[in-house]
Amino acid sequence: xxxxxxxxxxxxxxxxxxxxxxxxxxxxxxxxxxxxxxxxxxxxxxxxxxxxxxxxxxxxxxxxxxxxxxxxxxxxxxxxxxxxxxxxxxxxxxxxxxxxxxxxxxxxxxxxxxxxxxxxxxxxxxxxxxxxxxxxxxxxxxxxxxxxxxxxxxxxxxxxxxxxxxxxxxxxxxxxxxxxxxxxxxxxxxxxxxxxxxxxxxxxxxxxxxxxxxxxxxxxxxxxxxxxxxxxxxxxxxxxxxxxxxxxxxxxxxxxxxxxxxxxxxxxxxxxxxxxxxxxxxxxxxxxxxxxxxxxxxxxxxxxxxxxxxxxxxxxxxxxxxxxxxxxxxxxxxxxxxxxxxxxxxxxxxxxxxxxxxxxxxxxxxxxxxxxxxxxxxxxxxxxxxxxxxxxxxxxxxxxxxxxxxxxxxxxxxxxxxxx
Amino acid sequence: xxxxxxxxxxxxxxxxxxxxxxxxxxxxxxxxxxxxxxxxxxxxxxxxxxxxxxxxxxxxxxxxxxxxxxxxxxxxxxxxxxxxxxxxxxxxxxxxxxxxxxxxxxxxxxxxxxxxxxxxxxxxxxxxxxxxxxxxxxxxxxxxxxxxxxxxxxxxxxxxxxxxxxxxxxxxxxxxxxxxxxxxxxxxxxxxxxxxxxxxxxxxxxxxxxxxxxxxxxxxxxxxxxxxxxxxxxxxxxxxxxxxxxxxxxxxxxxxxxxxxxxxxxxxxxxxxxxxxxxxxxxxxxxxxxxxxxxxxxxxxxxxxxxxxxxxxxxxxxxxxxxxxxxxxxxxxxxxxxxxxxxxxxxxxxxxxxxxxxxxxxxxxxxxxxxxxxxxxxxxxxxxxxxxxxxxxxxxxxxxxxxxxxxxxxxxxxxxxxxx
Numbered sequence: 124x125x126x127x128x129x130x131x132x133x134x135x136x137x138x139x140x141x142x143x144x145x146x147x148x149x150x151x152x153x154x155x156x157x158x159x160x161x162x163x164x165x166x167x168x169x170x171x172x173x174x175x176x177x178x179x180x181x182x183x184x185x186x187x188x189x190x191x192x193x194x195x196x197x198x199x200x201x202x203x204x205x206x207x208x209x210x211x212x213x214x215x216x217x218x219x220x221x222x223x224x225x226x227x228x229x230x231x232x233x234x235x236x237x238x239x240x241x242x243x244x245x246x247x248x249x250x251x252x253x254x255x256x257x258x259x260x261x262x263x264x265x266x267x268x269x270x271x272x273x274x275x276x277x278x279x280x281x282x283x284x285x286x287x288x289x290x291x292x293x294x295x296x297x298x299x300x301x302x303x304x305x306x307x308x309x310x311x312x313x314x315x316x317x318x319x320x321x322x323x324x325x326x327x328x329x330x331x332x333x334x335x336x337x338x339x340x341x342x343x344x345x346x347x348x349x350x351x352x353x354x355x356x357x358x359x360x361x362x363x364x365x366x367x368x369x370x371x372x373x374x375x376x377x378x379x380x381x382x383x384x385x386x387x388x389x390x391x392x393x394x395x396x397x398x399x400x401x402x403x404x405x406x407x408x409x410x411x412x413x414x415x416x417x418x419x420x421x422x423x424x425x426x427x428x429x430x431x432x433x434x435x436x437x438x439x440x441x442x443x444x445x446x447x448x449x450x451x452x453x454x455x456x457x458x459x460x461x462x463x464x465x466x467x468x469x470x471x472x473x474x475x476x477x478x479x480x481x482x483x484x485x486x487x488x489x490x491x492x493x494x495x496x497x498x499x500x501x502x503x504x505x506x507x508x509x510x511x512x513x514x515x516x517x518x519x520x521x522x523x524x525x526x527x528x529x530x531x532x533x534x535x536x537x538x539x540x541x542x543x
Numbered sequence: 544x545x546x547x548x549x550x551x552x553x554x555x556x557x558x559x560x561x562x563x564x565x566x567x568x569x570x571x572x573x574x575x576x577x578x579x580x581x582x583x584x585x586x587x588x589x590x591x592x593x594x595x596x597x598x599x600x601x602x603x604x605x606x607x608x609x610x611x612x613x614x615x616x617x618x619x620x621x622x623x624x625x626x627x628x629x630x631x632x633x634x635x636x637x638x639x640x641x642x643x644x645x646x647x648x649x650x651x652x653x654x655x656x657x658x659x660x661x662x663x664x665x666x667x668x669x670x671x672x673x674x675x676x677x678x679x680x681x682x683x684x685x686x687x688x689x690x691x692x693x694x695x696x697x698x699x700x701x702x703x704x705x706x707x708x709x710x711x712x713x714x715x716x717x718x719x720x721x722x723x724x725x726x727x728x729x730x731x732x733x734x735x736x737x738x739x740x741x742x743x744x745x746x747x748x749x750x751x752x753x754x755x756x757x758x759x760x761x762x763x764x765x766x767x768x769x770x771x772x773x774x775x776x777x778x779x780x781x782x783x784x785x786x787x788x789x790x791x792x793x794x795x796x797x798x799x800x801x802x803x804x805x806x807x808x809x810x811x812x813x814x815x816x817x818x819x820x821x822x823x824x825x826x827x828x829x830x831x832x833x834x835x836x837x838x839x840x841x842x843x844x845x846x847x848x849x850x851x852x853x854x855x856x857x858x859x860x861x862x863x864x865x866x867x868x869x870x871x872x873x874x875x876x877x878x879x880x881x882x883x884x885x886x887x888x889x890x891x892x893x894x895x896x897x898x899x900x901x902x903x904x905x906x907x908x909x910x911x912x913x914x915x916x917x918x919x920x921x922x923x924x925x926x927x928x929x930x931x932x933x934x935x936x937x938x939x940x941x942x943x944x945x946x947x948x949x950x951x952x953x954x955x956x957x958x959x960x961x962x963x
Contacts, residue, residue, distance in 0.1 A: 276744060282741045282745065312741055312744075314736075316735055320735045320736065324702065327696065327766060327771055329766065331764055332761065332770060335767055343751065343752045343753035346750055347747050347751065347770050347774070348747030348748050350767050350770045351771035351774075353767070
């Protein structure tokens with residue numbers, strides 16, 4: 124899974140015959156004025172991403188309140204704030220997963236990460252925090268793919284460096300609190316082979332060069348490693364890629380929580396699925412976590428001033444938020460008191476919407492700040508407290524992750540009570 | 544390794560910057576009037592392959608008498624008939640292999656096969672018979688790749704069918720007499736992964752989409768499995784792909800005996816090698832074994848009347864040779880006695896040149912037949928004897944190959960005395 128780099132087009136999921144007309148869809152994307160691929164996220168004229176338009180462009184569905192209510196009913200737990208507040212806002216056949224779950228059928232979760240730097244930022248944690256909630260709420264097994272091969276191929280780093288990053292990132296992921304009795308973490312360099320490789324080949328046979336050029340925007344100057352990669356990210360969507368978990372069962376459903384920029388991979392995967400005898404994986408897709416400087420796409424892992432890292436000290440968090448977090452407050456105290464804050468563009472409020480658990484407090488802040496009765500400094504102060512607590516909790520948890528624990532999570536092994 | 548299918552261009556081995564101009568080289572190939580790729584072998588205007596021109600087109604070297612003499616001197620054994628008679632006629636840096644061997648440095652052999660049908664024909668045996676000679680003469684380890692993934696991707700067959708064919712073909716290969724203490728046979732579906740996969744990724748990073756389109760003739764409608772495959776065939780050229788044999792040693796030389804249609808894969812591999820810290824693999828390359836109907840390229844595995852199969856009965860061999868083997872003899876007895884046979888086009892003589900061990904007898908037949916004193920029927924009779932003996936020997940040897948022996952050859956294991 125990628126989060127920066129070269130360009131590409133987008134396309135509506137479709138029958139195999141339609142997907143070969145990706146150039147047309149790519150043009151549609153240009154007309155829509157925004158480009159979202161695994162390597163590029165850009166709103167129209169450098170502005171905000173229009174997520175409603177993206178749903179139409181991509182052909183996925185909006186995750187509505189009825190579905191959220193159903194999740195609460197089926198799991199007997201309150202929905203995660205990321206669900207209640209529309210952070211995970213779109214889906215593909217998530218309703219079918221719930222239908223199956225209701226009938227007592229099993230499914231598994233699949234998410235992943237492209238290990239690109241030693242430290243993760245808060246945006247990187249979003250899918251993992253949400254996946255942990257799903258795992259706990261539905262009591263299902265989870266596979267987490269670390270695409271060290273992809274990072275080695277897209278970035279100018281060696282196999283060894285990429286493997287090192289994968290292992291370091293695994294520690295951060297484990298620190299999110301996943302249940303070792305239901306979680307298998309693997310790196311591609313370790314795990315590609317056997318049944319997984321066979322599924323890669325089966326998938327690759329279903330996708331033409333023209334199609335990947337349309338879906339991912341590959342060009343003739345790209346190396347063939349890039350062209351070879353999509354089946355690697357697709358393969359974990361199919362249960363037989365994990366014989367130690369699912370044996371030869373082809374009928375176990377897969378649900379993929381991810382940021383919506385990964386959708387192109389799984390449109391391709393869903394097109395291939397029925398042709399090779401698998402169920403289409405379902406998706407539940409999130410917004411991008413905004414940069415401190417404002418809400419025009421995803422954060423950069425390379426510019427440390429754009430994000431709060433899980434390695435930041437309390438002092439760094441305080442400084443970054445006070446200095447960089449884009450404020451929607453009035454230019455002057457007088458104007459602020461008179462007109463209130465513009466919550467649509469205010470980063471402290473957006474960050475609190477992700478990470479402040481208490482719905483009532485969040486509403487209160489929005490009301491008071493929006494009315495100009497609360498000041499930016501006060502909101503930032505609350506955000507600093509919330510994020511410092513999260514980062515500190517993560518820091519402590521990560522410090523407790525030993526090499527042995529990493530080995531244990533990454534061991535190819537059955538998970539005896541994975542649905543228990 | 545392939546032996547039939549779609550088209551493609553050819554190119555001279557070159558620096559990375561030059562190989563991206565493959566279209567130019569492909570045009571050169573068209574000018575030369577013949578096309579030789581792993582999937583297509585066609586002489587000018589459907590005629591014979593001009594091998595001297597092919598050497599120039601591909602940029603490899605002619606294997607001359609001085610080199611053959613040197614092989615005899617270094618191994619203390621007479622050169623194999625395939626060497627003496629120019630069946631293996633071209634090479635890349637085979638001289639460097641001999642230099643290294645002379646200095647006491649180690650090398651290993653790598654050859655392979657794309658399992659496409661249950662039965663092998665005699666042309667399929669040629670590289671294996673020669674590889675066995677090389678293994679015995681130089682006392683070196685050998686890796687044999689069965690590209691079941693490639694066959695699954697190029698042909699419309701399932702993973703399981705392709706794996707089955709690989710295993711059946713392994714029995715024929717083992718029946719050629721390879722030394723189990725020095726031979727590792729592997730199928731890609733079994734073995735891809737780990738260090739092998741890492742080398743695939745390293746190679747893939749060195750080759751652009753434009754380059755493989757130029758080298759192999761891939762087009763937009765081809766599926767991406769084809770585009771992904773060249774690094775799979777390239778990886779065994781590098782010793783670290785076999786950690787159970789060579790550990791982490793990057794300096795072990797590789798010699799690849801193969802038919803010259805496989806040259807495009809290894810031009811690509813040789814271009815990549817120095818960029819990822821490996822020695823370029825050396826090649827020793829053969830002519831194509833002619834079809835019974837005449838010498839205009841390779842045989843077809845799908846038309847059983849074009850070839851002698853290792854499963855043919857003595858009666859079938861006799862019938863096929865008498866009925867189909869193209870004769871260069873005179874149209875009438877009178878003309879034959881007067882003008883003699885045209886040995887240039889005569890298939891019985893060509894087949895004897897491959898498989899009749901006795902140089903003196905072969906020369907005698909050529910002399911007498913060429914002068915019209917020997918008749919086609921007599922030459923065919925001798926060929927029937929020779930091939931029946933070879934096929935019977937193979938049949939018996941193959942019948943003795945058990946599933947346990949296949950498992951033993953294909954076990955991922957050290958070869959303790961591989962240079963002993």
